[in-house]
Ligand code: AMP
């Protein structure tokens with residue numbers, strides 16, 4: 001019988017974030033805030049996924065700076081690098097190796113269904129890179145390389161995690177002929193009211209790093225004044241705030257702002273509605289500004305402080321790389337054995 005050297009942990013978290021553009025409130029509420037809470041209970045691995053970033057053109061110098069900036073933001077938001085593993089993806093070469101193997105498991109038909117590729121490639125699909133097309137395979141490799149059980153992400157990543165589950169199932173039946181359970185099927189964790197934060201300019205569009213309008217998002221580096229101005233100018237409608245979630249859902253901008261409030265204050269959406277039902281935006285917006293500044297300002301000041309010492313940030317990443325690679329090496333050896341590759 002083939003002897004395997006890696007162990008399936010009962011619970012392990014893996015999640016990633018791209019080092020591109022400005023980290024914003026959506027990244028914080030949809031992902032990082034949940035990571036910070038989850039790391040207390042479950043052993044966690046977080047990666048700044050620079051190999052995902054190069055699926056679209058990047059400026060090399062800017063990419064390095066953004067990688068450090070995102071690392072600083074994650075630490076400033078509360079990731080404890082003594083407890084959790086934090087590293088940049090390209091430093092652990094096993095990610096690329098596994099991605100290739102999984103490219104030979106994933107079917108073209110599965111990738112053709114990925115909505116994010118369709119959105120990102122736009123009309124000129126012939127000109128998109130092969131990397132952008134197979135991006136979800138690399139993401140599956142990220143997760144499966146650590147035999148992760150849980151993947152906390154915003155809602156936009158749900159389809160990619162379903163793909164990782166399909167790839168895992170297919171790998172198990174192709175290569176783990178005996179027990180067929182080498183990879184467990186990773187569970188997406190889409191938690192809280194902030195899983196899909198929308199643009200401040202248009203409540204039907206996702207808040208995004210790539211939106212040309214800076215007023216559409218609150219960046220983690222924004223000053224008090226920026227936050228004040230952006231929320232003050234945020235699009236709303238002219239009705240008082242409703243009392244029920246059902247009524248709220250019909251009003252995209254109101255829904256977005258109330259969900260942001262509820263998520264920032266860690267309270268149930270209904271409780272937030274109870275506090276503001278019947279009030280106008282002129283009453284609600286100053287409260288939201290106050291709360292957003294209270295939560296985000298300490299993060300941006302800590303981030304600025306950490307960024308003064310890039311050498312220290314690099315040291316943290318190298319330490320994280322060491323810890324991540326120790327796990328990844330073993331899992332990849334097992335995978336190579338199962339596939340029949342001499343190593
Ligand atoms: P990305 O910036 O695409 O690397 O995304 C990093 C994490 O932030 C992923 O878990 C995303 O699902 C999450 N995320 C990105 N944009 C939003 C948003 N507007 N609302 C909630 N979560 C988001």
Ligand code: TRP
Pocket residue numbers: 014015016017018049052138139142143151152153157160
């Ligand atoms: N694709 C994710 C995003 O754009 C980032 C990511 C890469 C990721 N690898 C991952 C998220 C693995 C969770 C698990 O948001």
